[in-house]
Amino acid sequence: MKGLTKNLVLVLAIALVLAACKQPTQQINEAQAVIDEIAKASADKYAAAEFKTLGDDMKAAQDEIAVQDKKFFKKFGTAKEMLAKVKTDAEALKAALPGKIEAAKNAAIAIQTEAKTAIDEAKALLEKAPKGKGTKKDIEALQADLAGAETAFAEIQTALDAKDYLGAADKAKSVKEKAVAVADQVKAAIEKKKK
Numbered sequence: 658m659k660g661l662t663k664n665l666v667l668v669l670a671i672a673l674v675l676a677a678c679k680q681p682t683q684q685i686n687e688a689q690a691v692i693d694e695i696a697k698a699s700a701d702k703y704a705a706a707e708f709k710t711l712g713d714d715m716k717a718a719q720d721e722i723a724v725q726d727k728k729f730f731k732k733f734g735t736a737k738e739m740l741a742k743v744k745t746d747a748e749a750l751k752a753a754l755p756g757k758i759e760a761a762k763n764a765a766i767a768i769q770t771e772a773k774t775a776i777d778e779a780k781a782l783l784e785k786a787p788k789g790k791g792t793k794k795d796i797e798a799l800q801a802d803l804a805g806a807e808t809a810f811a812e813i814q815t816a817l818d819a820k821d822y823l824g825a826a827d828k829a830k831s832v833k834e835k836a837v838a839v840a841d842q843v844k845a846a847i848e849k850k851k852k
Contacts, residue, residue: 768829775836
């Protein structure tokens with residue numbers, strides 16, 4: 658009877674060791690599923706740093722699994738903890754992502770408004786631009802620059818409608834810079850004429 662109990666304990670111990678040696682496949686799949694979900698929701702754009710950290714952490718967990726796979730007595734405890742952290746962080750980012758996207762949208766709309774104001778100011782200044790001998794070509798060049806800015810301004814709304822808020826913000830910054838440059842050149846010409 659003692660021998661049977663000893664054998665039973667030995668079998669249970671071996672079963673326990675083998676169970677502990679099993680790769681945490683379910684945890685890998687769960688963590689990867691959340692990462693894939695937030696990737697589809699544009700986390701790589703609107704939360705780039707956090708998303709990169711998640712990818713790095715997931716790779717580190719997979720590297721730990723690969724190291725343990727090479728060992729005879731595998732211990733996946735550390736990898737399981739790493740995967741649990743990745744999943745928790747990914748779920749936290751998933752919850753925060755709509756707020757980050759909304760903030761990017763609001764920032765793009767604010768810059769779009771600033772660009773429109775800059776265009777309007779540049780137009781008004783161009784009307785007051787000193788006209789006379791030698792300035793016609795300069796004014797035409799400034800008008801062409803402003804027309805280009807107005808054309809690009811329409812692309813901002815297209816980007817907003819496509820929910821490309823970062824692209825819209827970049828376009829709006831570029832338009833604003835062009836309009837401000839035109840306005841600055843006209844102001845300089847007005848000041849020069851006053852002197």
